[in-house]
Amino acid sequence: MQKIATPTLYRQELKERILKVAMQEFKLKGIKSVKMDDIASLLSISKRTLYEIYANKEDLLLEGIQKDQDDLLLYIHDFAAKPENNVMDVMIEFFRIKMESLTLVTPQFFTELHKYQSIVNFLAKRHADDDLKAEMFFKKVSRRASSVRTLITKS
Numbered sequence: 238m239q240k241i242a243t244p245t246l247y248r249q250e251l252k253e254r255i256l257k258v259a260m261q262e263f264k265l266k267g268i269k270s271v272k273m274d275d276i277a278s279l280l281s282i283s284k285r286t287l288y289e290i291y292a293n294k295e296d297l298l299l300e301g302i303q304k305d306q307d308d309l310l311l312y313i314h315d316f317a318a319k320p321e322n323n324v325m326d327v328m329i330e331f332f333r334i335k336m337e338s339l340t341l342v343t344p345q346f347f348t349e350l351h352k353y354q355s356i357v358n359f360l361a362k363r364h365a366d367d368d369l370k371a372e373m374f375f376k377k378v379s380r381r382a383s384s385v386r387t388l389i390t391k392s
Contacts, residue, residue, distance in 0.1 A: 252290050260301040267345030295353050302356055306363055
């Protein structure tokens with residue numbers, strides 16, 4: 238009988254802590270200057286434990302980038318779902334969040350991201366998907382506005 242490995246609650250929490258600390262360090266100091274040793278040390282865990290969870294810095298960075306992107310999309314989706322928020326509110330909130338997050342990031346972070354092909358590929362795909370979603374969103378809003386104008390002019 239094959240034993241199925243399930244992550245313990247501790248391991249899951251540790252993984253989340255690693256992501257949070259690593260991304261803070263990468264954004265603050267740049268990716269190149271942050272070593273896996275530094276992350277392990279900041280979390281008071283062994284390097285072996287860190288490497289059991291993330292095989293290398295690129296895997297850690299990719300998962301951190303994905304989580305950041307997913308968290309932003311979830312936040313914006315929830316914000317947009319509130320009835321009191323209109324299209325302009327959503328757009329302003331999106332740009333507010335982006336600008337706020339950028340103030341905490343060194344420019345080196347963005348330069349160094351391009352050295353990791355898996356991250357470049359992920360971001361290219363995500364941006365293409367986001368562009369398509371934005372286009373569909375604006376078409377939907379435009380049709381709705383057109384319908385409202387039609388109703389108003391017929392009244």
